[in-house]
Amino acid sequence: MHLDELKVSYGQAYLAQDRRHARSSMAVSYPRDSxxxxxxxxxxxxxxxWRNTLAKQAGDLCVRGFIADYYAxxxxxxxxxxxNRVLAALNAWLFAQSRTLSHGSYISSMSIAVLRGQQGHxxxxxxxxxxRIRGAEVQQLTREHTTFLGGYRYPSRALGMDPSVDIDYLNFNLRQGDLFLFTTQAVKxxxxxxxxxxxxxxxxxxxxQTCDEILKQAIEKASRRGYSSHNFCFQLLRVDQLPQQQQEDLGSAYASLPVPDELRVGDEIDGYQVQQVLSRSLTSRLYRVFDPQTQLQRVLKAPSPQLAxxxxxxxxxxxxxxxxQRVGSPYIAKVVDLSRPRTQLYYLMEYIEGxxxxxxxVAYPEADIKQKxxxxxxxxxxxxxLHRHDVMHQNLSPENMLVDRDGRLKLVDFAACGLMNPADMEGLPSLLTLARRxxxxxxxxxxYYLDLAPTPRADQFSIAAIAYELFSGHPPYAxxxxxxxxxxxxxRLHYxxxxxPGTEVPxxxxxxxxxxLQPNPELRYRRLSELIYDLKKPPAVYRASLETGEQRPVAFWKGLAGLLLLLLLLSLFY
Structure with missing residues (x-):
């Protein structure tokens, strides 16, 4: 461990007579890298x-969801x-899920302490x-938000309880030796x-062992006082070493790293060897690099030097x-962890052969309609x-997606991506500015051409335009x-x-x-799933016409056979 970085230790102890009905959850995330x-x-x-049938799931979802999204x-x-942004998104998701349930909910109390540099949050x-236990002084840092209903005590202002959540926030200086004890209301x-x-x-x-002793003594005292100890939990987090210098701006540590100069084949950056220059655009540079430590090829993306x-x-x-990182879709190229600290501003993505x-x-002009x-x-x-994470792509084109040897497609370029929520775009260019840039x-x-604020239906137009070109060889409204x-x-746009006649498109x-592809976004599909459904399966009106068309030849031949039989009988009779 480097002498000038934060060092902590932690311990945990948990008691639940039936793990299926446990209602609390706890965790410590201690990254060992940058x-x-x-x-x-x-x-x-x-x-x-304790009256929630989904108590354990609620607690686990809150803990796992926060840690996964916070570090992303x-x-x-x-x-x-x-x-705050992670908790707001997590709260909205939990609230929406709870509304669909007839029994139980995803409501949960939650406390988080983040220790970074010489500051605690x-x-x-x-x-x-x-x-917080500092020497012989014990201070409760959280304020209990509770309400009484029907003689029972319930938490108020909890995660997932309302569409929006009011979050208590406290910022404080850390001292070496500070201990933070996390526990639940049951221990009170x-x-x-x-x-x-x-x-x-x-x-x-x-x-x-300390947490085990705390748990043991808490159970004994609860038993003597007639308290239930079915769901006691304790978690200790101790500051063993503080960085020697105050680091107030660590949140922008990577943003302040220098932008790499233009790289050429044979150059190295933090040990990654440049093997190919994939693209140079107005906003970014893409390089295929080789990592000697992992023996793998990666794609290194860096800002354009002009953006420095x-x-x-x-x-x-x-x-x-x-x-x-946050979307994590099999149809989107993955960001990979660095095998060493970075000294310049870039990130690595998986390399896709395709x-x-x-x-x-162009390579498969005879591909059938099903493949397309x-x-x-x-x-x-x-x-x-992307849309499920409130992100618009805005720059979909056949050039920024790859198809591998197995026919799997992945998006690989996100230069115009932006957040749909204006509050989340604070300090960032607008969606329209990103697209035009x-x-x-x-x-x-x-x-976009009319300088109107785009909606998710703009991405739908782009998908349909790409599909149109796959079938016709040229984009619509060329x-x-x-x-x-x-x-x-x-x-005046002519579709x-x-x-x-003679084309493969029904x-x-x-x-x-x-x-x-309607010029007016309000006339397009409400959901992308509806577009795919209609492309794969003909609507009822077309199915009826198809069935009618299929039945007509049968009726014709049946009629012709009957007429011939009648003529044969007449010839025999006369």
């Missing part, structure tokens, strides 16, 4: 109500911003408890502060990494994964979008039907594309 300086150490405890937030977000909702009234001080002094070297002094664009570059969708279309629909469906799943394409929705100057001009598929 995340320690950027995000710090997180200690978490959660607790649901952009490196240039500070602790307070990262934690406490986030609290509900009635869980966090104490068993141990005195003097008991805690005495117990933590008995086993200073082993905090797990533009802070808002550097912040957006960091957002791209966060988007890819070709762009544009190259695939499958690729469009995979693209739709990638975009839906990267550059509009024949697949961009008309609203040469027309660039002529748009005002909204009334959209009425050329693909359902022509009428119902052409109708689906026509709807998704």
């Amino acid at each position: 995340q320690l300086a950027v995000k710090g150490v997180a200690g978490v405890v959660s607790d649901s109500t 937030t952009p490196d240039n977000w500070d602790v307070k911003t990262s934690a 406490l986030f609290h909702m509900g009635d869980t408890l966090v104490y 009234g068993t141990l005195m502060p003097s008991d805690l001080v005495q117990l933590v002094r008995q086993h200073p070297e082993d905090l797990h 002094r533009k802070k808002e664009l550097i912040r957006h570059f960091m957002l791209q990494q966060w988007v890819v 070709q762009s969708l544009a190259q695939w279309r 629909i499958d690729l469009i469906e995979q693209l739709t799943k990638a975009v839906r994964a 990267v550059g509009l394409t024949p697949y961009s929705a008309p609203e 040469g027309q979008l660039e002529q748009l100057q005002q909204q009334v001009d959209t009425s 050329l039907s693909l359902a022509q 009428p119902w598929m052409d109708a689906a594309l026509r709807k998704a």
Whole structure:
């Protein structure tokens, strides 16, 4: 462990007579890489109500969800911003899930302490408890939010209880030797502060043993006083070493790293060997690199050197990494962990052996309609994964997605990605600015050309435009979008039907594309799933016409056979 970084130790003890009905959960996340300086150490405890049939699931979801999303937030977000945005998103998801349940809920109290540098940050909702033990002084850092209903005590202001959550926040300086005890409301009234001080002094070297002793004594005192001890839990987190210098701006540590200069084949950056220059665009550089430590090829993405002094664009570059890490879709290229600390601003993605969708279309001109629909469906799943995380792509084109040898498609470029929530875009360029900075394409929705605020249906237009080109060989509205100057001009856009004699596109598929390519976004599909459904399966009106068409030849031959039989009988009779 480096002498100038935070060092902590921790211990845990838990008692639940039936783990299936346990209602509390706890964890410590102690990163051993560069995340320690950027995000710090997180200690978490959660607790649901004893009358909740989903208490254990609620507690576990809160703890796992916070830790996973907090450490995936952009490196240039500070602790307070990262934690508050993660908790707000987690609360909204838990509340939405609870509304669909007839029994139980995902409501849970929760307390989080994040230790980073020489600072501590406490986030609290509900009635869980966090104490700080400093020498012989014991201080309760959290305030209990409870209410009484029908003679029972329930937590208020808990996670998942309302559409929005009110989070208590406390910031404080750390001292070497500080101990933080995380526990639940059930323990209240068993141990005195003097008991805690005495117990933590008995086993200073082993905090797990300390927690075991605290648990044992709490059970004994609860038994004597007639308390239930079915769900006691204790977690200790101790500061063993503080960084020698105050590090107030660690949240922007990576954002302040220098932007790499132009790299060429044979150059090295932090030990990664450049093997190929994949692309140089206005905003970024892509290189295929080899990592001698892992013996694997990776894709290294760095900002364009021209962006080095533009802070808002550097912040957006960091957002791209966060988007890819957070979404985690099999149809989106993955960000991979670094095998060593970085000294310059970049991130690594998996290297995918494949070709762009544009190259695939040229290489496989005889591909059947089923293969093309499958690729469009995979693209739709990638975009839906982004939308579920409130992210718009805005720059979908056949050039920024790869198809591997097994026919699997993955999005690999996120230069125009932006958050749909304006509050989350604070300090970042607007969606429209991001799209225009990267550059509009024949697949961009008309609203971008008209300087109108885009919605998720703009991505739907791009998906349909790519599908149209797969079937026809050219994008829709070719040469027309660039002529748009005002909204009334959209009425002049001419859609050329693909359902022509001798083509592979049936009428119902052409109708689906026509709807998704409507110049007015309000007339497009409400959901991307509806577009895929209509592309794969003809609507009822077309199915009826098909069935009628299939029955007509049968009726014709039946009629002809009857007529011939009649003529034969007449000839025999006469």
